[in-house]
Amino acid sequence: MTALVRLRLVGFLRTGRALAPLLAGLVALGTLYGGGRAQPAEAYGVSAVVLFPVLAWQTKILLDVEPDVQRRLAQVTVGVARERAAGLLAAGVAALLTVAVALVFPWLVGGVTGPVDPGDRSVPAGLALGLWAHLLVVPAAVALGALASRASVGGAGYGVAVLALGGVGAVVLGLNGSAVPWLAPPIMATARTAAGDAAALTLLGLTLWALAWSAAVVGGYLWRRRAQG
Amino acid sequence: MRLENVWLRYHRRGPWVLRGVDVRIGPGEVAVVLGRNGVGKSTLLQVAAGVLRPGQGRVTDRPGRVGWVPERFPADQPFTVARYLTGMARVAGLSRAAADDAVTAWTDRLGLARFRAVRLPELSKGTAQKVGLAQAMLRPPGLLVLDEPWEGLDAATRELVPELIDEVLAADGAVLVSDHRGETIRLPGARRWTVADGALTEETPSADETVAVVEVAVPSARVASTIARLRAEGHQILRVRPDTSTDAPQPQPSAPPAALAPPVVGEAR
Structure with missing residues (x-):
């Protein structure tokens, strides 16, 4: 399966379409960090929110860039389960590469600062929280992007609609006071937690919430793939 | 391998493309799938290859290694011929050295040697079809499924297709092949399956069939x-x-x- 992950990743990176989400992500992060300096945990929390739709879009492009017949050839060669898993894994690896860029970016443009007041978090603690926030976004974004992919929804228009609904819904349903926050991945809650008092139990709860949401959406993706044949 | 009461349609409310297909093919056997355009020949082949899942019924005893040559090779990919075939050989489970050897052997045999460094989108239709043939043969298949394999091929490679089929049969593999050009007359021992109205019927060869030139x-x-x-x-x-x-x-x-x-x-x- 590693060979198929590599083949799909290389196929994605060699097309010009891989640049679009990366550039969009950099523009969004540039705008974010251009507004002023923030401490790492707070900055990375918002960065993770911004990256969620970007990573979902990147996943959709990665899965869509492979011709349908090539996907079927891979399925014949390695079997249904491995073909599905290889696509999700390749998207996950691509997302981690983008996350790495997002983590380094604010240090290059001077968008982060160290502790200002005595009670502020240390830089390593802030970095760890920021890394956690970004890693939490990856499975949710990959799941949403996969659900929006051509192999799952069929037509291109439906895919864009799923992507837009998922991206906007994650922000709107995640606002403070939302009646159904569990319908969305906890990216907003993660940003709030990273900026505030990050208790261990809260971190654990948010992690489980993100994983459960991602698993449910991946389940939907696999069901759609099965229905699409 | 056996297709047991296989029904298939592409959409929930769409028409059935295959209706209760029940057929078996054993090791060392080749079957030619015949029928008009749009009757479901490719659909049947894709069910056999494992690309499509039957809506009802099931496919049993499918060999572990399946080689599928689609009707149109997907050439819109950012790889050279060599990089693509090596990648597919690795996906098929070959080691790096075995993959390199298999790619060299098959590109030489199919006349693709001078195209190894050419990107897939730049290939002609026939050359791309040869790449499709090569990827199916990189790992000796237990079931080879060929969807219109002669389409776009030059004369030399057209002659090679029956040779490849014979090799798969000699290794106790099974072969399914569709054809609308009449090329399958090159496969004299083949069983002949006709698809019409979603149903499959097998022609029984008549013993007194003589041939004149x-x-x-x-x-x-x-x-x-x-x-x-x-x-x-x-x-x-x-x-x-x-x-x-x-x-x-x-x-x-x-x-x-x-x-x-x-x-x-x-x-x-």
């Missing part, structure tokens, strides 16, 4: 179209040769006039 003379300008028409009607073109005054066929009184000025003579049966 007919020489036909046509103007040079109409050679290609005549060959295509004869093949479409299921005849096999044995050879095409320039006419000479010494061996030009004389029209028989009972036969219709073959041509006014026969500069080229072909044999068909």
Whole structure:
């Protein structure tokens, strides 16, 4: 399966379409960090929110860039389960590469600062929280992007609609006071937690919430793939 | 391998493309799938290969290694021929050294050696089809599924297809092949499955079926179209040769006039 992950990743990176989400992500992060300096945990929390739709879009492009017949050839060669898993894994690896860029970016443009007041978090603690926030976004974004992919929804228009609904819904349903926050991945809650008092139990709860949401959406993706044949 | 009462349709409320197909193919057997355009030949082949899942029924005892040559090779990919085939060989489970050896062997055999560094989108249709053939053969398949494999291939490679099929059969593999050009007459021992109205019927060969060779003379300008028409009607073109005054066929009184000025003579049966 590693060979198929590599083949799909290389196929994605060699097309010009891989640049679009990366550039969009950099523009969004540039705008974010251009507004002023923030401490790492707070900055990375918002960065993770911004990256969620970007990573979902990147996943959709990665899965869509492979011709349908090539996907079927891979399925014949390695079997249904491995073909599905290889696509999700390749998207996950691509997302981690983008996350790495997002983590380094604010240090290059001077968008982060160290502790200002005595009670502020240390830089390593802030970095760890920021890394956690970004890693939490990856499975949710990959799941949403996969659900929006051509192999799952069929037509291109439906895919864009799923992507837009998922991206906007994650922000709107995640606002403070939302009646159904569990319908969305906890990216907003993660940003709030990273900026505030990050208790261990809260971190654990948010992690489980993100994983459960991602698993449910991946389940939907696999069901759609099965229905699409 | 056996297809047991296989039903398939592409959409929940769409028409059934396959209706209760029940058929078995064993090791060392080749079956030709025949039928008009759009009757479900490719669908049947894709169910057999494991690309499509039956809506009802099931496929049992499918060999572990399946080679599938799609009707149109997906050439819109950012790889060179060598990089793509090596990647597919690795996906098929070959080690790096074995993958390199297999790619070299198959590109040489299929006349792809000079295209190894060429990107897939730059290939002609026929050359891309050869890449499709190569990827299916990189790992010896227990089931080889060929969807119109002769389409777009040059004469030398068309001759090679029955050879490849024989090799798979000799290794106790099974082969399924669809064809609308009449090329499968090159597979004399093949079972013949006809798909019509979603159902599959198998032709039983008649023991007293004899074959005759007919020489036909046509103007040079109409050679290609005549060959295509004869093949479409299921005849096999044995050879095409320039006419000479010494061996030009004389029209028989009972036969219709073959041509006014026969500069080229072909044999068909």
